[in-house]
Amino acid sequence: xxxxxxxxxxxxxxxxxxxxxxxxxxxxxxxxxxxxxxxxxxxxxxxxxxxxxxxxxxxxxxxxxxxxxxxxxxxxxxxxxxxxxxxxxxxxxxxxxxxxxxxxxxxxxxxxxxxxxxxxxxxxxxxxxxxxxxxxxxxxxxxxxxxxxxxxxxxxxxxxxxxxxxxxxxxxxxxxxxxxxxxxxxxxxxxxxxxxxxxxxxxxxxxxxxxxxxxxxxxxxxxxxxxxxxxxxxxxxxxxxxxxxxxxxxxx
Amino acid sequence: xxxxxxxxxxxxxxxxxxxxxxxxxxxxxxxxxxxxxxxxxxxxxxxxxxxxxxxxxxxxxxxxxxxxxxxxxxxxxxxxxxxxxxxxxxxxxxxxxxxxxxxxxxxxxxxxxxxxxxxxxxxxxxxxxxxxxxxxxxxxxxxxxxxxxxxxxxxxxxxxxxxxxxxxxxxxxxxxxxxxxxxxxxxxxxxxxxxxxxxxxxxxxxxxxxxxxxxxxxxxxxxxxxxxxxxxxxxxxxxxxxxxxxxxxxxxxxxxxxxxxxxxxxxxxxxxxxxxxxxxxxxxx
Numbered sequence: 204x205x206x207x208x209x210x211x212x213x214x215x216x217x218x219x220x221x222x223x224x225x226x227x228x229x230x231x232x233x234x235x236x237x238x239x240x241x242x243x244x245x246x247x248x249x250x251x252x253x254x255x256x257x258x259x260x261x262x263x264x265x266x267x268x269x270x271x272x273x274x275x276x277x278x279x280x281x282x283x284x285x286x287x288x289x290x291x292x293x294x295x296x297x298x299x300x301x302x303x304x305x306x307x308x309x310x311x312x313x314x315x316x317x318x319x320x321x322x323x324x325x326x327x328x329x330x331x332x333x334x335x336x337x338x339x340x341x342x343x344x345x346x347x348x349x350x351x352x353x354x355x356x357x358x359x360x361x362x363x364x365x366x367x368x369x370x371x372x373x374x375x376x377x378x379x380x381x382x383x384x385x386x387x388x389x390x391x392x393x394x395x396x397x398x399x400x401x402x403x404x405x406x407x408x409x410x411x412x413x414x415x416x417x418x419x420x421x422x423x424x425x426x427x428x429x430x431x432x433x434x435x436x437x438x439x440x441x442x443x444x445x446x447x448x449x450x451x452x453x454x455x
Numbered sequence: 456x457x458x459x460x461x462x463x464x465x466x467x468x469x470x471x472x473x474x475x476x477x478x479x480x481x482x483x484x485x486x487x488x489x490x491x492x493x494x495x496x497x498x499x500x501x502x503x504x505x506x507x508x509x510x511x512x513x514x515x516x517x518x519x520x521x522x523x524x525x526x527x528x529x530x531x532x533x534x535x536x537x538x539x540x541x542x543x544x545x546x547x548x549x550x551x552x553x554x555x556x557x558x559x560x561x562x563x564x565x566x567x568x569x570x571x572x573x574x575x576x577x578x579x580x581x582x583x584x585x586x587x588x589x590x591x592x593x594x595x596x597x598x599x600x601x602x603x604x605x606x607x608x609x610x611x612x613x614x615x616x617x618x619x620x621x622x623x624x625x626x627x628x629x630x631x632x633x634x635x636x637x638x639x640x641x642x643x644x645x646x647x648x649x650x651x652x653x654x655x656x657x658x659x660x661x662x663x664x665x666x667x668x669x670x671x672x673x674x675x676x677x678x679x680x681x682x683x684x685x686x687x688x689x690x691x692x693x694x695x696x697x698x699x700x701x702x703x704x705x706x707x708x709x710x711x712x713x714x715x716x717x718x719x720x721x722x723x724x725x726x727x728x729x730x731x732x733x734x735x736x737x738x739x740x
Contacts, residue, residue, distance in 0.1 A: 255622045276622050287490055287615045288672045297612040301623040309608070333670035349619075 207268040208233050208357055208387055209254060214263030216249055223249045227263070227412040233356060235387040236379075238402035238418070240395050241430055245409040247391045248279065251359050254389070275350035275358045275386075280365040283346065285335045291345045292330040295320050298349040320348040324378060339366030343375060351382060358382060360390040364397070376401045395420070461695070466582060473584040474687040476592035477648045477657070480599045482680030484641040485658035487634060490672065491614045496533060498655050499548035501642050503529040503555030505651055508576055509562030518576070519591065522646065525555060526639035534635045579650030579702030581691065592644050599637055603676070610634060611672055648687065650702040657683055660709040664716045686712060 208231045216224040223246045231237065231254075239247050252258040253265060255276055275298070289297075295317040296309055321327045324344040329337060337345065343363055350358055360379075364372050379388060380401050392398045395405070405415040407430035415424065461467045488497050504526040511521025529551055537544050563573065575583065603610065613620045613627055620627050642654060649657050661679035669675060690705030 252618075255618075257618055257621055274622055276619060278616070278618055282618065283616060284492070288666065288670045288675055289611070289615055290671070293611075294615070296608075297615065297619065298623075300609065300612055300620065300625055335670065353623075 206233055207231070208235075208272065210264075210266040210268060211253065212264045212266060214253065214260045214265070216246070216253060216258060216260045222410065224253070224260075224408075224412070225410045227408075229406060229412055229414055231357065231387055231389065233387050234383065235389070236383045236401065236403040237387075237389045237406050238395065238398050238404070239389060239391045239406045239408055240393070241408035243393070245430075247408050248361055250406075250408055250412070251276075251361055251389060251391060254357075255359060269356070272356035273353045275353065275355035277343070277346050277350045277358075277360040277363055279361045280339070280343070283334075283342070285337075285342065287334065289334055290330070291321065291326070291332050291334055291337065292317055294334055294345055295348045295352050298352040301353075316352055317348075320352040321345070323351070324348045325374070338368075340368055340371030340375075343367050343371070347375070347378070351386075354385075356386055358386050358388045360388065362391050362393065364392060364394065372397065466584075469584050469586060469589050470581050470691065471688070472589045473581060473592055473648060474691065475684060476589065476596040477645045478680050478684035478687060479596040480592070480637075480641045481645055481657045482661060482683050483599050483603050483676050484638055485662050485683075486672065486676045486679055487610065487614060488638060488658050489662040489666070490611075490675075493638075494655065494659055495545060496530075496548055497638060497642060497658060499533065499552040500526050500529045500639050501646070501651055501654055502552045504639075504643050504646070505559035505576065506555035506557075506562075507559075509559030509566075513562040513566045517587070519588065519643065519647075522643045523640060526643045527636050529555065530635040530639035531632055534631055574700075575650075576646060577650050577652050578700055579646065579648055579653060579705075581648045581687070581701050581705070582694075584647050588644070588647050595637075595640055595644050599641065602633070602637065606630070607673075648702075649705055653702050653706050656706050656709060657687075660706075660713055661686065664713050667716055667720050682712060683709070 210230040211227050214224060214227040215222065216227075227250070239250060241247050249258060253260055255274060256265070292314075296313060298320075299309070299313050299316065318327060318330065321330055324347055326341055326344045326348070329341055329345065334342060334345065343366070347360075347363065350360070358379075363375055363379075367375065376398065379390070382388065390398065390402065399405075399418050399420075402418050405418060405420055407413045407415060407420075407425065407428040409428075409430045411429065413428035413430065415428070462471075488494055504522040507521035507523070507525025508518040509521075510525075511518040514521075533544075533548060533551065536542075536547060574580075609620075609625065610630060613625060613630055617627055617631075642658070645654050645657055648654070661682035662675055664682055665675045665678040669678070686709035687705050690708040691701055693699070693704040693708060694701040
């Protein structure tokens with residue numbers, strides 16, 4: 204039995220009187236890899252922001268089952284100001300901020316950790332580059348390096364595949380799969396097709412949250428979950444991906 | 456008239472000191488403003504402070520303090536409201552902007568007796584800075600320099616990605632309030648140098664110049680200080696030489712440097728000495 208990390212209990216979130224998340228319950232355990240899917244405006248980003256503590260629910264609880272564990276966060280691509288005068292290395296270092304206290308002097312050890320983190324993402328050569336000069340895929344890898352530099356127990360990714368070309372996309376998912384050996388991952392995605400071979404379970408969010416304890420889901424199931432998304436497949440035949448991961452996925 | 460002669464005047468020493476200290480705080484705070492994309496917010500704070508000037512005139516105390524109180528109040532108010540989803544941020548700033556100006560005009564109008572020279576506040580007059588103005592600017596520069604030296608990284612990281620800083624339990628609100636206060640004070644104390652209408656260029660033009668050549672936050676701060684001092688000083692000399700308002704000549708000096716820097720960059724790109732990173736940026740923003 205895996206130990207629980209964080210739990211959302213009877214959670215309701217509303218903006219300007221409009222309900223965005225309705226009575227949501229979910230528990231994240233320490234080796235989870237949850238793919239969060241759902242239509243645009245369905246509350247996916249809201250869900251991760253509540254878990255991160257960036258948004259306060261109007262009712263319900265966010266329960267941390269372990270004290271003071273770190274959370275790493277990859278925000279949506281467009282939330283990051285790429286013209287801000289920072290080098291890639293500094294971006295990664297910013298992930299170690301809280302350990303520095305207010306005066307924020309970085310030790311050699313911190314610089315080493317930042318470099319290692321970039322290396323893990325395969326982008327150590329970009330360390331001294333300004334973030335504005337990086338491509339979409341490179342930026343996502345640098346931001347991912349920032350998210351993991353503090354050795355989080357839970358990694359939260361909001362659409363890590365935006366502006367990423369097809370080759371980098373596979374690389375990023377392979378990296379995540381390896382990271383999942385050490386940390387729980389929650390990943391928001393608009394495209395179930397590609398991620399389904401990497402994730403372990405699925406959370407369908409469309410105001411309500413339906414937890415699906417497997418990475419295989421059919422259109423019929425999505426319908427009963429009231430989660431109208433398209434199952435995008437990249438093979439020639441529709442549903443290729445769905446058929447594929449019956450072989451690749453091993454139920455633990 | 457040469458430089459040596461100018462320094463024989465007492466007022467000129469004050470003027471140069473004011474230029475120096477205004478450059479220090481404007482260079483550092485301006486970099487923060489530009490990086491965080493809060494130029495419009497700063498414009499709002501600047502103009503809203505006119506309300507404080509008007510009220511101070513009416514009640515008979517030093518307008519600088521009225522303006523400072525108003526500016527800090529506006530900065531902190533907008534800072535707090537912007538987190539509340541109360542209304543669209545830029546609309547809020549627009550309302551605040553005009554409300555402050557209207558209040559200022561109203562109070563100056565109903566002030567009995569001599570109506571003060573509005574032009575001084577609207578367009579600046581660095582030659583008439585008082586010893587008090589210099590002390591205020593000097594004190595502010597010291598606070599700004601110390602604050603940014605101590606908290607450089609944390610200010611920068613919060614400015615870069617506030618949400619991320621929040622997830623790491625950084626004191627985002629406190630730091631944000633404190634920096635907003637410094638922004639407001641820098642603007643108000645610099646009004647004497649360039650005026651309400653022109654002061655924003657003191658906080659943006661030097662940064663824009665350095666940003667053409669460097670993407671390093673620290674470099675932008677340091678060189679902006681140097682460039683804004685050169686700009687103010689050159690503007691002063693022009694103002695003396697051809698007898699034009701100093702506020703305008705300072706801005707023109709800064710804009711001239713901007714144009715020269717831009718052309719230099721163009722030439723350097725053409726002959727391949729300097730590779731600008733802008734080309735890759737264009738499709739992302």
